[in-house]
Amino acid sequence: MKVAFSWPKLVLGCSIFGALVVFTSSQLSAQQPPAPQPDRSASGELTELNRGPIHEAFAQPYQSINGQGLVIDKQPPQPIQELPSEVVPESGDYEWIPGYWGWEWEEQRFIWISGIWRLAPEDMTWNPGYWAQADQGFAWVSGFWSGETQPVLVSEQPPEAQKEEQDESPSPEHFWVPGHWEVTSNDYEWAEGYWAEGYDGRVWVPFRYVWTPSGYLALAGYWDYELEQRGVLFSPVLFQADVSADYQYTPNVVVRTDYLPAHLFVDTNYGHYGYGDYYEYGSSSNTFYPWVDDRAFYDPLRVFYINFHRDQYNRYHERHGYYRDHADRRPRHTWREQRDWQAGANIDVGDAMLAVEISALTDGNYPGLHGNFTRNDDRRNKYRDQRERYQDSQQKRQKQLDELKQASNENKQDFAQKREEFRNKAKGEGKNQVREAEQRRKQIQDKAGSTDGKNGVKTGKPKMDRSNKSPNSDSPRGPEKGKGKVDKKDSPQTPKPSKGIGSDKPNSGNSPKPEKPGKGKPDKGDGAKPNNPAPGNTPKAGNNPSPGNQPKAGEKPKADKGPKSGNSPNAGNGNSSGDKPAAGKSNGNRGGSAPAASGGSKGSGSGKSDSGKGSAPKSDNKGKDKGSN
Numbered sequence: 001m002k003v004a005f006s007w008p009k010l011v012l013g014c015s016i017f018g019a020l021v022v023f024t025s026s027q028l029s030a031q032q033p034p035a036p037q038p039d040r041s042a043s044g045e046l047t048e049l050n051r052g053p054i055h056e057a058f059a060q061p062y063q064s065i066n067g068q069g070l071v072i073d074k075q076p077p078q079p080i081q082e083l084p085s086e087v088v089p090e091s092g093d094y095e096w097i098p099g100y101w102g103w104e105w106e107e108q109r110f111i112w113i114s115g116i117w118r119l120a121p122e123d124m125t126w127n128p129g130y131w132a133q134a135d136q137g138f139a140w141v142s143g144f145w146s147g148e149t150q151p152v153l154v155s156e157q158p159p160e161a162q163k164e165e166q167d168e169s170p171s172p173e174h175f176w177v178p179g180h181w182e183v184t185s186n187d188y189e190w191a192e193g194y195w196a197e198g199y200d201g202r203v204w205v206p207f208r209y210v211w212t213p214s215g216y217l218a219l220a221g222y223w224d225y226e227l228e229q230r231g232v233l234f235s236p237v238l239f240q241a242d243v244s245a246d247y248q249y250t251p252n253v254v255v256r257t258d259y260l261p262a263h264l265f266v267d268t269n270y271g272h273y274g275y276g277d278y279y280e281y282g283s284s285s286n287t288f289y290p291w292v293d294d295r296a297f298y299d300p301l302r303v304f305y306i307n308f309h310r311d312q313y314n315r316y317h318e319r320h321g322y323y324r325d326h327a328d329r330r331p332r333h334t335w336r337e338q339r340d341w342q343a344g345a346n347i348d349v350g351d352a353m354l355a356v357e358i359s360a361l362t363d364g365n366y367p368g369l370h371g372n373f374t375r376n377d378d379r380r381n382k383y384r385d386q387r388e389r390y391q392d393s394q395q396k397r398q399k400q401l402d403e404l405k406q407a408s409n410e411n412k413q414d415f416a417q418k419r420e421e422f423r424n425k426a427k428g429e430g431k432n433q434v435r436e437a438e439q440r441r442k443q444i445q446d447k448a449g450s451t452d453g454k455n456g457v458k459t460g461k462p463k464m465d466r467s468n469k470s471p472n473s474d475s476p477r478g479p480e481k482g483k484g485k486v487d488k489k490d491s492p493q494t495p496k497p498s499k500g501i502g503s504d505k506p507n508s509g510n511s512p513k514p515e516k517p518g519k520g521k522p523d524k525g526d527g528a529k530p531n532n533p534a535p536g537n538t539p540k541a542g543n544n545p546s547p548g549n550q551p552k553a554g555e556k557p558k559a560d561k562g563p564k565s566g567n568s569p570n571a572g573n574g575n576s577s578g579d580k581p582a583a584g585k586s587n588g589n590r591g592g593s594a595p596a597a598s599g600g601s602k603g604s605g606s607g608k609s610d611s612g613k614g615s616a617p618k619s620d621n622k623g624k625d626k627g628s629n
Contacts, residue, residue, distance in 0.1 A: 045240060048253040048335040050355045051263075051276020052236035053102045055116045056143045057126045059227060059273050061266045062300050064161040064180055065209045065216070066142055069269040073137040074110070076101045078245040082115055084383040085234070085251050087361045091371035093119055094231060096383040097126055099251075102236065103140070103270065105288065106281045114234035114251040119370055121145055121224045132213050142210050142271045144219055152183050152218040158209050164193050173198055175303050177595060180207045183218050196595030201226050203304045204595055227301060228257045228368035235335060235355045252358045253335050258367040259351040262319040263331060264291035266299070276354060277330045279323065292317040319351060 084096045094117045102113040120126065129143035158181045166176055179193035191207075198204070203224045209216045224230070234251035255275070265274040269287040282288050289295065291302065292313075305313035323330045329347065332338040335355040342353055360366045361373040 046249070047238045047240070048235045048355060049111065049238060049276070049333065050235065050331050050335050050338045051278065051333055052104055052111055052274065053113055053267075053270070054273040054275060055097070055099065055113050055233065056129055056272065057097045057118055057145075058116050058230060058233050059301065060142070060144075060205075060271065061268065061273055062206060062298055063208060063268060063271065064178065064206075065158055066211060066271050067157060067216075068134070068139055068211045069271060070103060071134050071137050071139045072103060076110055076131045076138060077242065080112065080243055080245065080247045080249055082112075083248060083250045084115065084380050085117070085232075085358060086375055086380065087358055087373045088376055088379045088383060089117060089369075089371055089373050090376075090379075093370060095120055097128075099234075100128065101131070102272070104236075104238075105267065105270070105274065106278065109238075111236045111238050112249070113236050116234060117232040119225060119229065119231050121222055123147055124222055134213075139213075140270065141212055144210055144217070145205075145222060145224075146219065147222065149220075151220070153212075153215045154183060154209075154218065155215045157211075157216060158188060158218075162190060166193070166195075170195055171197075172307065175204070175307050175595075176298075177204065177221075178206055178298055182207075198304070198307050198595070199223075200308045201229065203227075203300050205300050206298075224300075226304060227260065229370070230257075230368075232361065232366065232369075232373075233257060233260075253355050254358055254360060254366060255354055256356060256360075256367065259354055261291060261301075261305070261313075261316040262351055263323065263354065264316075265289065266291055266293075266297075277333060279327070279330060290320060292320045323352070 079098075079100065082098050097116050097118050099113045099115040101110050103109075104111045118126075124145040124147055127144050127146055130141050131138045132141050133139075161181070162179060164179055169176070174195045175198045177193055177196050179191055181188040182191045196204075203226055204221060205224055206221045208219055208221075210219055233255040235253040235255055237249070237251070260275055263275050263277070265278050265282050265288060267274055267288045273291070274288070278288070282290055291299065302313070305316070329349050329352065331352040331354055332341055338353055338355060342349070356365070361369070362375075
């Protein structure tokens with residue numbers, strides 16, 4: 001039997017098969033899984049949590065003065081060797097910010113706050129927080145975003161923010177920028193709040209002060225992205241045993257930011273947001289409360305959602321109330337517990353599943369991602385170097401604070417020396433004024449006596465008639481009434497010295513008196529600003545600002561009084577006097593990207609103090625209090 005072969009068809013078939021084989025092989029090669037890694041979660045070495053503090057670089061609650069708050073009596077562990085996640089972004093706009101040891105409120109223990117992929121605010125750099133040794137243990141020093149200009153460091157805690165009354169918003173797109181105390185040359189000056197036009201997708205973080213062991217940093221405001229556009233948040237983890245500093249860890253469980261606000265809490269003492277099942281804990285704490293709470297407090301994220309996504313905010317508020325009233329359906333405390341419970345649940349509680357597998361980044365199931373995320377070892381190794389950069393940044397920050405503190409101490413000594421010189425000079429001038437006054441008085445008396453002598457008027461005490469004889473009797477007796485005395489109208493009067501002359505000490509208006517140090521700071525909650533003269537200068541009448549010099553109610557607030565992004569005062573110019581900022585060297589808060597004050601705004605808040613007696617002007621327009629917005 002002969003078999004006829006068709007060569008063209010055979011060749012064509014082989015070519016197609018070969019191409020198919022090559023394509024399939026390359027496709028399989030591209031989908032190869034990563035090298036096997038030990039599953040520490042399954043072995044019980046660590047536990048991915050479904051609740052805990054949120055990384056500060058991802059989101060921070062706002063406080064006008066973030067003072068020293070959380071102090072614990074336990075020493076935190078040494079930072080571990082955290083590696084970036086195995087799935088990395090293709091876009092170079094993201095940066096990897098390493099994690100840190102955080103404090104878990106309810107269980108009172110240290111947990112590891114995993115690192116994050118972050119789309120940084122424009123022209124801003126992250127300064128990581130750290131634990132600092134304090135008198136009663138270890139205190140948390142908050143991290144912060146800063147621009148090119150370093151913030152000002154002041155040695156004393158700034159005054160508490162004034163209470164402001166907000167008039168009606170010009171439009172639904174306007175939001176309230178709270179007032180704050182600005183650092184001036186020798187004191188603080190209240191910058192009133194105002195209405196500004198907002199932008200969808202952008203959250204304004206206002207001017208604020210942050211505590212450090214060396215003093216308070218004045219941080220300028222800046223624009224950040226909305227929560228779902230900021231990057232990737234990973235779950236915190238609990239290590240079942242103590243780990244050493246060379247322990248390596250890679251985060252593998254992510255947190256869905258679109259579900260986050262329904263289970264979001266604010267801790268003003270720690271300066272962190274928290275998420276998850278803290279419903280019972282939040283109900284018993286005055287410093288820990290739900291983000292959707294109706295109490296009056298200012299929160300940049302809440303202001304953004306209410307202004308631009310009110311329906312979404314109302315949804316978060318509704319879902320939070322649902323889980324508050326249904327304890328059995330709240331998010332479980334660990335990722336595995338939540339996953340196992342949800343697999344067998346017959347109810348729709350999808351937004352309780354806060355933690356999901358990292359595959360959500362590659363499957364497109366994670367909200368708000370900017371670009372794609374893939375497995376790429378080369379890019380991952382590149383991001384590993386950022387960990388060392390942030391460690392260097394933290395050490396540099398601590399060194400800068402130490403240098404600023406040393407400069408502050410030197411300036412305090414210089415200020416004390418100048419103050420003593422000023423006092424000695426004022427004391428010497430006072431003695432000279434006393435001597436000059438005595439000489440002038442003597443000259444006036446001598447001149448008056450010489451003039452009366454020329455006019456034939458006797459000066460001095462009148463002589464009594466010692467004859468003691470009455471014209472009608474030979475018996476001695478005293479002089480008759482009216483005799484033996486000089487008539488008062490003919491007697492020269494001793495000139496009285498003019499006011500301030502001839503006294504034991506110089507008149508207070510003629511003698512400069514240095515103010516006691518520390519009196520230049522306004523009382524907390526009071527708008528009055530006492531005048532504290534700079535060293536070496538004599539205080540002059542009229543230095544205290546009168547109410548007429550303050551912004552009047554109804555005037556258009558100046559945009560340069562609002563917080564400006566990336567242009568905080570220079571750290572080298574701050575705190576030159578120790579107790580007070582350096583004279584004439586503070587930039588205040590004059591940035592170029594702060595939200596402009598609305599032209600339709602009637603007033604920038606009343607500036608009314610807590611006691612109601614501050615010197616800041618009161619607004620005639622008493623609008624509805626929208627402090628919660």
